Amino acid sequence: MIYLDNAATSWPKPPSVAEAMTDFMDHIGANPGRAGHRLAVKAGQLVYLAREAVAEIFHAPDPLRIVFGYNITESLNLGLKGILNPGDHVITSSMEHNSMIRPLRELQKYGVELSIVKCDVEGRLSPSDVEAQIRSNTKLIAITHASNVVGTLIPIRDIGAICRKHDILMLVDTAQSAGSYPIDMQRDNIDLLGFTGHKSLCGPTGTGGLIIGERVDEKQMKPLIQGGTGSYSEHEEQPFFLPDAMESGTLNGVGLAGLIAGIEWIQKEGLDNIRHHDMMLTQQLINGLLQIPKCIVYGTHDARKQTSTVSFNIKGMASSEVGLRLDEEYDILCRIGLHCAPMAHKTIGTFPNGTVRFGISYFNTNDDIKRAIEAVAGLSQEIT
Amino acid sequence: MSEHQYTILLVYSSSYAVRAEKILRKEGIDTKMIPIPRHISSNCGVCVRIHTDDVNDALEVLDNSNLPLDGVYNLD
Numbered sequence: 001m002i003y004l005d006n007a008a009t010s011w012p013k014p015p016s017v018a019e020a021m022t023d024f025m026d027h028i029g030a031n032p033g034r035a036g037h038r039l040a041v042k043a044g045q046l047v048y049l050a051r052e053a054v055a056e057i058f059h060a061p062d063p064l065r066i067v068f069g070y071n072i073t074e075s076l077n078l079g080l081k082g083i084l085n086p087g088d089h090v091i092t093s094s095m096e097h098n099s100m101i102r103p104l105r106e107l108q109k110y111g112v113e114l115s116i117v118k119c120d121v122e123g124r125l126s127p128s129d130v131e132a133q134i135r136s137n138t139k140l141i142a143i144t145h146a147s148n149v150v151g152t153l154i155p156i157r158d159i160g161a162i163c164r165k166h167d168i169l170m171l172v173d174t175a176q177s178a179g180s181y182p183i184d185m186q187r188d189n190i191d192l193l194g195f196t197g198h199k200s201l202c203g204p205t206g207t208g209g210l211i212i213g214e215r216v217d218e219k220q221m222k223p224l225i226q227g228g229t230g231s232y233s234e235h236e237e238q239p240f241f242l243p244d245a246m247e248s249g250t251l252n253g254v255g256l257a258g259l260i261a262g263i264e265w266i267q268k269e270g271l272d273n274i275r276h277h278d279m280m281l282t283q284q285l286i287n288g289l290l291q292i293p294k295c296i297v298y299g300t301h302d303a304r305k306q307t308s309t310v311s312f313n314i315k316g317m318a319s320s321e322v323g324l325r326l327d328e329e330y331d332i333l334c335r336i337g338l339h340c341a342p343m344a345h346k347t348i349g350t351f352p353n354g355t356v357r358f359g360i361s362y363f364n365t366n367d368d369i370k371r372a373i374e375a376v377a378g379l380s381q382e383i384t
Numbered sequence: 385m386s387e388h389q390y391t392i393l394l395v396y397s398s399s400y401a402v403r404a405e406k407i408l409r410k411e412g413i414d415t416k417m418i419p420i421p422r423h424i425s426s427n428c429g430v431c432v433r434i435h436t437d438d439v440n441d442a443l444e445v446l447d448n449s450n451l452p453l454d455g456v457y458n459l460d
């Protein structure tokens with residue numbers, strides 16, 4: 001079987017991830033940050049280690065400015081709803097995932113003003129187009145680092161510099177880039193960074209978070225939920241300090257144990273090596289698909305300008321049929337359709353039919369890509 | 385002072401307790417995370433216990449690291 005759905009969730013994971021999770025269940029298990037017995041202390045220490053691992057890989061200012069959550073969908077909701085108030089203006093792009101655009105559409109109902117900057121058909125965004133949308137009440141630019149449909153990278157560092165010039169904040173969705181492309185919160189001028197654990201960070205599902213940079217005044221931010229934190233229990237009001245102000249309820253200790261192992265594995269392999277591997281296979285895939293007469297490949301066609309996600313269609317065959325037949329006849333698993341990003345498909349001209357998407361990981365090989373290209377060529381030969 | 389006299393450092397939360405422990409241990413100060421004694425606070429969390437002999441050093445180190453303290457209590 002060839003797994004090419006890594007843009008949705010990475011698989012397989014490094015073996016150390018499941019080992020760390022089993023070890024947590026067998027030997028730690030307790031509630032992090034609540035009781036004071038030795039297992040609870042160990043669980044609390046592990047959660048702190050997870051904060052340190054995340055802070056290191058993103059160069060976050062402070063491990064305690066990381067608010068853990070269930071996934072990036074929750075984190076983007078926290079960032080957007082926590083920062084934006086009626087009357088504020090926010091700018092986003094036309095390549096966003098629904099986890100960005102839906103909370104923004106919701107906020108619009110309550111009087112938040114929204115501008116959507118159009119990307120070109122390859123999914124590229126021009127920073128000057130973004131800057132042109134800034135108004136006197138613009139508070140936030142909320143943007144993905146890379147498209148989950150075509151992989152095109154967005155120049156976040158330049159957009160972040162524009163934000164600083166105009167004294168506004170930048171929120172970045174790193175779902176598609178974290179763990180496979182270098183991200184540095186300080187150098188890339190990121191104020192709020194959402195991440196999800198189950199993609200290239202190699203962790204399990206149920207892990208993610210929002211990193212709150214130092215330009216953000218957390219006292220002006222609203223939490224999504226309130227509840228138990230294990231701190232200041234005598235007070236009925238939510239604590240004022242991070243992460244407790246935004247992070248209520250028992251954390252996913254077992255998941256965070258896995259996330260630490262995933263991040264440690266990335267550090268050991270080396271992000272540069274991972275990126276190099278992904279680029280080689282991505283270019284191999286793009287070049288191979290471009291050779292197939294009936295195949296349309298979307299995006300930049302340049303692995304240096306994108307992540308390891310490639311979208312294509314076979315002219316005359318629905319993406320759903322391609323996906324099913326790749327699975328049943330060629331043992332290749334991928335994702336088809338709109339990929340939770342209808343606006344991105346409108347931008348690249350593939351709405352409402354969508355595309356077939358291959359998402360490559362460090363565990364894929366040249367041979368996987370060769371066989372995937374042959375499979376697509378085989379299917380396309382049936383079209384007359 | 386006997387080395388069996390302890391002092392409790394109250395911090396915001398268990399995350400801050402882990403951080404305080406890391407900072408103090410790096411300076412060679414012996415620490416243990418324990419449940420907050422009920423007579424000090426009704427908080428359900430943990431605090432950092434150190435030897436009373438180390439209090440001055442500990443407070444200086446934590447202050448230099450900008451780690452906020454909620455209180456310092458000697459245990460009898």
Ligand SMILES: Cc1ncc(COP(=O)(O)O)c(C=O)c1O
Pocket residue numbers: 007008071072073074097099144146147148173175176196197208340
């Ligand atoms: C760009 C982008 N943003 C957000 C998400 C949502 O991720 P999650 O389902 O982990 O919240 C995804 C993945 O599906 C994505 O690709």
